[in-house]
Amino acid sequence: MSTNGKKTDQDYSQRNVPAGIKLPIYMDNHATTPMDPRVLEEMLPFFMENFGNPASRNHPFGWAAEEAVELSRERVAKLIGATPKEIIFTSGATESDNLAIKGVAEMYREKGNHIITAVTEHKAVLDTCKHLEKLGFRVTYLPVQKDGLVDLDDLKRAMDDKTILVTIMAANNEIGVLQPISEIGKLCRERGVLFHTDAVQAIGKVPIDVNKMNIDLASITAHKLYGPKGAGALYVRRKNPRVQVVPLIDGGGHERGMRSGTLNVPGIVGLGKACAIAHQEMEQESRKMAGMRDRLKQSIMSRLDEVYVNGSEEHRLPGNLNISFAYVEGESLLMGINDIAVSSGSACTSATLEPSYVLKALGTGDDLAHSSIRFGIGRFNTDAEVDYIGDRLVETVLRLRELSPLYEMAKEGVDLKSVKWAAEAH
Amino acid sequence: MSYSDKVIDHYNNPRNVGSMDKKDSDVGTGLVGAPECGDVMKLQIKVNPQTNVIEDAKFKTFGCGSAIASSSLATEWVKGKTIDEALAIKNTEIVKELALPPVKIHCSVLAEDAIRAAIGDWRKKQESVKPETVQAAQ
Numbered sequence: 001m002s003t004n005g006k007k008t009d010q011d012y013s014q015r016n017v018p019a020g021i022k023l024p025i026y027m028d029n030h031a032t033t034p035m036d037p038r039v040l041e042e043m044l045p046f047f048m049e050n051f052g053n054p055a056s057r058n059h060p061f062g063w064a065a066e067e068a069v070e071l072s073r074e075r076v077a078k079l080i081g082a083t084p085k086e087i088i089f090t091s092g093a094t095e096s097d098n099l100a101i102k103g104v105a106e107m108y109r110e111k112g113n114h115i116i117t118a119v120t121e122h123k124a125v126l127d128t129c130k131h132l133e134k135l136g137f138r139v140t141y142l143p144v145q146k147d148g149l150v151d152l153d154d155l156k157r158a159m160d161d162k163t164i165l166v167t168i169m170a171a172n173n174e175i176g177v178l179q180p181i182s183e184i185g186k187l188c189r190e191r192g193v194l195f196h197t198d199a200v201q202a203i204g205k206v207p208i209d210v211n212k213m214n215i216d217l218a219s220i221t222a223h224k225l226y227g228p229k230g231a232g233a234l235y236v237r238r239k240n241p242r243v244q245v246v247p248l249i250d251g252g253g254h255e256r257g258m259r260s261g262t263l264n265v266p267g268i269v270g271l272g273k274a275c276a277i278a279h280q281e282m283e284q285e286s287r288k289m290a291g292m293r294d295r296l297k298q299s300i301m302s303r304l305d306e307v308y309v310n311g312s313e314e315h316r317l318p319g320n321l322n323i324s325f326a327y328v329e330g331e332s333l334l335m336g337i338n339d340i341a342v343s344s345g346s347a348c349t350s351a352t353l354e355p356s357y358v359l360k361a362l363g364t365g366d367d368l369a370h371s372s373i374r375f376g377i378g379r380f381n382t383d384a385e386v387d388y389i390g391d392r393l394v395e396t397v398l399r400l401r402e403l404s405p406l407y408e409m410a411k412e413g414v415d416l417k418s419v420k421w422a423a424e425a426h
Numbered sequence: 427m428s429y430s431d432k433v434i435d436h437y438n439n440p441r442n443v444g445s446m447d448k449k450d451s452d453v454g455t456g457l458v459g460a461p462e463c464g465d466v467m468k469l470q471i472k473v474n475p476q477t478n479v480i481e482d483a484k485f486k487t488f489g490c491g492s493a494i495a496s497s498s499l500a501t502e503w504v505k506g507k508t509i510d511e512a513l514a515i516k517n518t519e520i521v522k523e524l525a526l527p528p529v530k531i532h533c534s535v536l537a538e539d540a541i542r543a544a545i546g547d548w549r550k551k552q553e554s555v556k557p558e559t560v561q562a563a564q
Contacts, residue, residue, distance in 0.1 A: 328488070329464055329488055335437055365461075367464075404487070408445065408486060
């Protein structure tokens with residue numbers, strides 16, 4: 001995205017903006033969410049007045065902090081059907097994923113050395129697994145089907161008597177597909193294998209119940225849930241079975257020895273409040289977000305041909321839409337809609353200059369991966385914004401298609417797959 | 427990613443967008459890049475056979491803003507040049523003019539390739555039209 005704030009401000013002002021819309025519009029809620037003012041309000045006293053360390057057991061400053069942390073623990077637990085003692089506070093989901101996977105691997109090494117995950121997992125899981133491979137663990141990376149979902153038969157086949165952990169995300173951060181978590185959990189429980197899920201994108205958006213779903217460990221973060229960055233949690237099951245993890249961080253024995261370090265009280269308060277709001281409002285909010293998502297899809301699909309939704313439409317987060325616009329490159333599309341914050345699976349927008357590995361895993365061709373846009377609809381988006389985005393997008397895609405030699409060739413009836421491309425770049 | 431003013435200008439107001447008749451013997455067409463790589467450029471030139479001067483140029487590009495800008499600029503630069511002058515255009519000059527960052531240098535390389543491919547195509551046509559002026563294959 002342009003970092004040149006001044007220039008883009010001028011651009012916006014020249015545009016005919018419908019009433020009630022403030023540019024730029026944020027619709028990248030899988031990357032992070034804005035803070036809910038109610039969350040901030042609850043956090044503020046814990047910076048100045050209530051600055052105490054919850055580990056200080058002998059004075060009211062410590063007690064006030066501890067009380068707030070324990071309330072948050074209850075709130076987080078309640079959202080996922082857990083008990084407060086099963087919640088370990090961390091710095092965020094990357095740490096939670098690391099703690100779950102490395103912590104289980106080290107704790108249960110004598111039982112086995114095999115871990116199963118999927119190719120579309122977040123890098124926090126994939127790179128953690130790769131690290132363990134270097135230490136002698138065996139990791140199976142399950143493929144996904146065309147719709148982005150793991151095939152349960154593949155999972156069954158991958159399990160052996162050395163398997164100690166299955167780690168599969170609840171909802172994908174790029175394409176928003178919901179994995180069959182209940183079925184995976186049931187299968188793991190039957191085989192006596194621990195089940196971890198990175199539930200960051202799912203929690204507060206779709207119902208997650210650790211008992212009904214047989215989840216043993218779950219990663220949570222506040223900043224995808226209208227809370228602050230730098231605060232997260234790991235759910236660690238205490239009963240049937242009792243799960244233990246070796247800590248990543250040793251020290252004062254905080255968080256029942258699983259995560260030492262003075263607690264980030266304001267962040268934890270924010271996480272707790274964010275979970276409490278989600279618990280209250282999720283059902284209604286999800287319906288509203290799914291409505292906006294379908295409205296956006298309709299706005300686009302009714303006016304453009306050759307656009308493709310990536311990933312299952314049935315098993316999907318309410319706020320996610322991931323679409324490929326054939327014959328148009330994603331980064332140039334983002335440049336055309338620079339008053340709207342979304343993201344693309346195009347190589348040009350990634351640090352590695354590779355198109356999205358998630359879309360590739362679905363069997364989406366590289367050309368369509370380059371043409372993909374991810375919309376992450378959130379709590380603060382409106383129908384008016386959705387309509388504005390639909391219009392801007394359609395207008396930009398049409399303009400770029402006029403500029404696209406691929407579109408021209410396709411219209412002339414050339415089969416692009418049969419063309420021998422003289423690819424020298426890259 | 428921030429773009430230079432010149433890239434933004436070419437992206438918003440691309441010069442010489444369009445297509446010419448591929449079959450015209452005075453027209454050379456270069457098609458470079460690949461959809462899987464995220465960049466495809468089509469650059470066409472119309473050459474005066476008497477003077478060897480490029481009298482018109484058109485492009486269409488599938489790619490990022492820098493790829494669009496590089497090819498748009500390339501059409502501006504080749505217009506009015508002779509074939510030999512056009513062949514002397516270097517990708518580094520495009521990089522400089524558009525202030526492309528290192529990750530976008532391949533866009534300028536592709537634009538240079540497109541110019542060369544268009545000229546190559548035009549030359550091939552001249553050989554088949556006038557077999558006595560066959561030039562060594564490049």
